[in-house]
Amino acid sequence: MTYFRAVDPFPLESAEHTKLHEVYTRLASGRLATTRCLECRTSAWPPRGFCGECASDRFEWVDLPGEGTLHAFTVQETGLPAGFQGPRVFAIVEVGEHRVFSVIVDADPARLAIGQRVRLTPIRVADDPRGNARWLPAFTPP
Numbered sequence: 086m087t088y089f090r091a092v093d094p095f096p097l098e099s100a101e102h103t104k105l106h107e108v109y110t111r112l113a114s115g116r117l118a119t120t121r122c123l124e125c126r127t128s129a130w131p132p133r134g135f136c137g138e139c140a141s142d143r144f145e146w147v148d149l150p151g152e153g154t155l156h157a158f159t160v161q162e163t164g165l166p167a168g169f170q171g172p173r174v175f176a177i178v179e180v181g182e183h184r185v186f187s188v189i190v191d192a193d194p195a196r197l198a199i200g201q202r203v204r205l206t207p208i209r210v211a212d213d214p215r216g217n218a219r220w221l222p223a224f225t226p227p
């Protein structure tokens with residue numbers, strides 16, 4: 086089981102119910118994207134349907150780098166929900182100008198270090214209510 090509700094910004098929402106569904110489409114092709122305000126050019130993470138700086142609801146999608154830097158992480162070894170295999174690594178990854186709350190996969194937690202480079206490796210999670218695939222950002226050491 087790979088579904089991490091805590092790092093899911095739009096749980097179970099389909100393209101008919103959120104204009105931010107594009108984030109899943111791009112993740113499916115291996116790209117992490119977010120929104121940028123068309124009025125004041127502010128970029129946000131997570132993606133936003135309206136700007137927190139100027140309240141405009143006009144935005145465009147911009148791709149973020151496919152690599153980031155491990156800013157902070159914590160390892161969960163016990164208390165995992167049934168069906169989850171531990172340990173789980175939750176992390177804040179600096180990607181461009183943003184800090185993305187995410188998970189580190191395919192890594193030995195003992196070998197992780199603050200400041201190391203990690204690369205995007207999207208993980209498929211629960212489908213939306215219409216059965217369309219959804220993805221979340223995850224990272225792994227290079």
Ligand SMILES: [Zn+2]
Pocket residue numbers: 122123124125126127136137138139140141
């Ligand atoms: Zn704005």
